[in-house]
Amino acid sequence: ALGTVGSFVGADRSYVFLFDGDPEEDDLHETTQSNTHEWCADGVVSQQDRLQDMPCTAIPWWIEQMCRREPLIIPSVANLPEAADAEQEILEAQDIQSMVVLPMTQGDRLVGFVGFDAVETQVGWDEETITILRVLGDALFSALRRKEMEEKLREREERLQAITENVSEGIYRSAPDEGLIYANETFAELFGYEDVATVLELDPARLYSTPEARNRFRKAVQGQDWFDGVEVEYQRADGTTFVGLTSGSIVRDEEGNVQYYDGSITDITERKKRERRLRVLSEAVEQAEEGILIMEHTSGDGFPIRYANAAFTQMTGYDGEELLGQSTHILRGPNTDPDTIASLQEAVEAGEPWVGETVNYKRDGTPFVVRWSTAPIRDENGEIEYWVSFEWDVTERREMEERLRERETRLRGLANSIPGVVYQFTAHPDGTHGTRFVSDHAESLLGISSDPEHFYEQFIERVPPSHRDALRASAREAVEREKRWRFEMPFEKPSGERIWLLGISTPQRQGETLVFNGVLLDITNRKAAERAVEEERDRFETLFESLPTPVVRYTAEEEGPLITDVNEAFEAADGPRDFRVQVAGRRSDTGPPEGQAIYTDITARKRRERRLKEAKEEAEEANRMKSVFLANMSHEIRTPLTSMIGFAEAISDEVPDDENGPIPRFASLIEESGHRLMETLDAVLNLSKLEAGEMELSVEPLPLSDEIEETVELFETKAEEAGIDLRVDTPDRPLWGRVDPGGLRIMLRNLISNAIKYTEEGHVWVRAEQDDGAVAVEVKDTGRGERHRNWNGSGGGVVFVSGLPAGIGGPFTGV
Numbered sequence: 001a002l003g004t005v006g007s008f009v010g011a012d013r014s015y016v017f018l019f020d021g022d023p024e025e026d027d028l029h030e031t032t033q034s035n036t037h038e039w040c041a042d043g044v045v046s047q048q049d050r051l052q053d054m055p056c057t058a059i060p061w062w063i064e065q066m067c068r069r070e071p072l073i074i075p076s077v078a079n080l081p082e083a084a085d086a087e088q089e090i091l092e093a094q095d096i097q098s099m100v101v102l103p104m105t106q107g108d109r110l111v112g113f114v115g116f117d118a119v120e121t122q123v124g125w126d127e128e129t130i131t132i133l134r135v136l137g138d139a140l141f142s143a144l145r146r147k148e149m150e151e152k153l154r155e156r157e158e159r160l161q162a163i164t165e166n167v168s169e170g171i172y173r174s175a176p177d178e179g180l181i182y183a184n185e186t187f188a189e190l191f192g193y194e195d196v197a198t199v200l201e202l203d204p205a206r207l208y209s210t211p212e213a214r215n216r217f218r219k220a221v222q223g224q225d226w227f228d229g230v231e232v233e234y235q236r237a238d239g240t241t242f243v244g245l246t247s248g249s250i251v252r253d254e255e256g257n258v259q260y261y262d263g264s265i266t267d268i269t270e271r272k273k274r275e276r277r278l279r280v281l282s283e284a285v286e287q288a289e290e291g292i293l294i295m296e297h298t299s300g301d302g303f304p305i306r307y308a309n310a311a312f313t314q315m316t317g318y319d320g321e322e323l324l325g326q327s328t329h330i331l332r333g334p335n336t337d338p339d340t341i342a343s344l345q346e347a348v349e350a351g352e353p354w355v356g357e358t359v360n361y362k363r364d365g366t367p368f369v370v371r372w373s374t375a376p377i378r379d380e381n382g383e384i385e386y387w388v389s390f391e392w393d394v395t396e397r398r399e400m401e402e403r404l405r406e407r408e409t410r411l412r413g414l415a416n417s418i419p420g421v422v423y424q425f426t427a428h429p430d431g432t433h434g435t436r437f438v439s440d441h442a443e444s445l446l447g448i449s450s451d452p453e454h455f456y457e458q459f460i461e462r463v464p465p466s467h468r469d470a471l472r473a474s475a476r477e478a479v480e481r482e483k484r485w486r487f488e489m490p491f492e493k494p495s496g497e498r499i500w501l502l503g504i505s506t507p508q509r510q511g512e513t514l515v516f517n518g519v520l521l522d523i524t525n526r527k528a529a530e531r532a533v534e535e536e537r538d539r540f541e542t543l544f545e546s547l548p549t550p551v552v553r554y555t556a557e558e559e560g561p562l563i564t565d566v567n568e569a570f571e572a573a574d575g576p577r578d579f580r581v582q583v584a585g586r587r588s589d590t591g592p593p594e595g596q597a598i599y600t601d602i603t604a605r606k607r608r609e610r611r612l613k614e615a616k617e618e619a620e621e622a623n624r625m626k627s628v629f630l631a632n633m634s635h636e637i638r639t640p641l642t643s644m645i646g647f648a649e650a651i652s653d654e655v656p657d658d659e660n661g662p663i664p665r666f667a668s669l670i671e672e673s674g675h676r677l678m679e680t681l682d683a684v685l686n687l688s689k690l691e692a693g694e695m696e697l698s699v700e701p702l703p704l705s706d707e708i709e710e711t712v713e714l715f716e717t718k719a720e721e722a723g724i725d726l727r728v729d730t731p732d733r734p735l736w737g738r739v740d741p742g743g744l745r746i747m748l749r750n751l752i753s754n755a756i757k758y759t760e761e762g763h764v765w766v767r768a769e770q771d772d773g774a775v776a777v778e779v780k781d782t783g784r785g786e787r788h789r790n791w792n793g794s795g796g797g798v799v800f801v802s803g804l805p806a807g808i809g810g811p812f813t814g815v
């Protein structure tokens with residue numbers, strides 16, 4: 001526009017100056033002017049850069065002319081008045097010959113001027129040109145002002161758009177009849193649309209989740225020109241919903257009618273979720289079973305309590321209000337561990353979380369064991385504002401742990417006293433497994449550590465590959481079927497020794513975990529015995545078939561024995577024969593009891609036994625006849641013998657003692673021989689009665705010492721005549737025994753008589769002594785002994801004596 005006007009009026013340069021300030025009202029020292037717009041004809045040097053921020057005090061005459069608000073016409077710069085010397089200098093420096101300047105006003109205020117310079121030649125400015133310039137100057141100023149306003153408006157809109165496009169809220173403007181007429185990019189993104197243009201084409205009703213949500217919003221802002229923080233449920237393009245915090249205002253025209261609705265929407269869905277989480281968290285904290293404290297971080301000793309939940313007050317006995325402002329020092333007491341408190345203080349000073357256990361005290365002074373977890377809460381700058389503490393009363397748990405430790409100690413002692421390795425194996429639902437317990441015998445029996453953490457892997461590695469897969473398979477089957485596990489396997493100890501183990505365990509369900517309690521037993525000796533038995537069985541099978549004796553195998557069924565096998569010797573046996581049958585049986589783990597019968601052929605032996613039996617019966621009959629004969633003979637001989645002894649005694653009585661001749665000697669011989677024969681007959685008769693069981697004996701208490709001495713006295717004369725020293729040795733105290741008196745006398749007489757008879761010289765002793773509750777009677781001589789005697793005379797008495805003692809009360813032993 002400046003160029004068009006300047007060319008029209010023949011100017012070489014045209015320009016606009018604007019004042020920074022008001023030269024009419026403000027101090028000129030604080031007011032400047034600047035060339036804001038300039039046009040130059042070809043070949044004319046621009047002056048715009050040099051004419052910026054010029055002080056008004058530098059050109060006072062010029063300012064005075066502008067303040068008159070009249071056109072300033074300078075036909076010749078060279079002819080300016082003396083008062084305009086400063087202005088003349090500036091103008092000549094720009095090669096200006098003549099010029100016309102028109103003031104520009106805005107209302108009552110002088111805001112600048114527009115000028116036209118003639119540089120090449122002087123130009124005469126007539127009145128018509130001035131009028132035209134005045135009109136064109138006003139038009140230029142109006143255009144300038146309009147452009148300036150448009151520029152400011154554009155800058156304002158750009159700034160506003162920059163602001164709205166860079167905020168996190170969705171900004172919108174809507175008109176009552178047009179709907180949305182503006183929305184920023186955030187608004188489009190908030191509702192899930194690709195661009196703003198698509199949003200502006202929408203019916204605003206589609207932006208609400210439901211018609212009810214829109215109606216609630218309208219009702220909430222009805223009658224208000226300004227509203228803030230209204231929660232509205234909106235709907236995105238994909239149908240999902242979100243909660244928007246809506247604020248806005250109503251723009252009215254001069255008549256008060258609604259022109260626009262301006263507002264902003266903030267997506268607070270996450271905030272609402274956080275609020276819900278916060279409510280849930282707050283409720284959870286209040287309802288939590290563990291005690292929870294929140295303490296303010298201060299610089300003093302002990303942080304003041306700002307919050308305590310119900311569980312904490314119930315645990316300590318303190319009221320919630322009573323705790324506020326107090327420090328946790330009120331919970332300490334005599335048994336509170338100072339080292340634990342020092343550890344806590346060290347963690348607090350370092351700003352680090354802390355976990356520990358100590359003894360606290362309730363309001364009534366009762367101590368309790370508490371597990372304590374403390375952590376800092378920091379602000380957005382990382383500074384600690386609060387400490388939160390979680391506390392659990394673990395008194396019962398500690399007591400239970402102590403009981404469990406004692407129980408584990410007892411169980412471990414018991415487990416270590418059991419032969420073999422006692423263990424506890426666990427199987428979890430996720431397929432993992434582990435070992436809880438292994439007795440100390442693992443080291444002595446297996447040569448590996450009893451540490452439960454590594455026991456399973458060490459054990460599996462020591463099972464030979466030939467049995468390893470089968471072991472794992474059997475264990476898996478036991479876990480899957482929850483059944484009792486039993487498995488035999490070889491095991492190679494680190495020393496190189498190979499042993500055999502029997503693993504036995506029983507499952508027990510503990511919640512979702514399956515626990516197997518078991519034992520590993522050393523069965524090396526048993527396996528060796530089994531191998532020996534197997535070898536023996538093989539040898540037996542060979543022997544069974546090759547044995548010449550018939551053998552039968554059978555099983556013991558309910559209906560009776562069932563033959564299962566016979567050897568070749570049994571099949572070869574024929575004809576009626578006598579057998580001795582030996583039967584051996586055993587129980588079977590898989591069936592009925594089994595047995596074997598060995599048939600020993602005793603036909604020949606049976607024939608011999610029958611012959612011997614017949615011979616025995618014949619001998620017994622002969623012996624009986626002998627006894628009868630002897631008894632009868634004894635009775636037949638006794639009568640004449642008694643007469644012979646009587647006549648011999650009579651003859652001895654009639655013959656004087658000093659008479660010589662054969663008669664006294666013959667009478668004495670007859671009497672002596674008769675008595676000897678009578679003794680023999682009595683012995684034979686008693687023997688016969690004894691063998692026939694007809695001799696009657698009566699056992700009764702008897703003073704044995706007296707009986708022995710009386711019997712010995714009967715033989716003193718006979719012993720003296722024979723030159724034998726007959727001695728008696730009995731205790732001084734009474735010696736009683738239960739015997740048959742008659743039998744005892746017969747026995748003693750026969751033994752003493754035989755001892756004197758067969759002792760040529762020497763001694764005969766008769767002794768009696770107490771021996772272990774019984775009485776031992778001994779007749780001992782220095783003669784030849786029974787096996788050297790000729791059994792003449794009354795030798796049958798020894799036979800008779802040997803048969804008496806069992807009947808009279810004791811045994812007989814010949815010496």
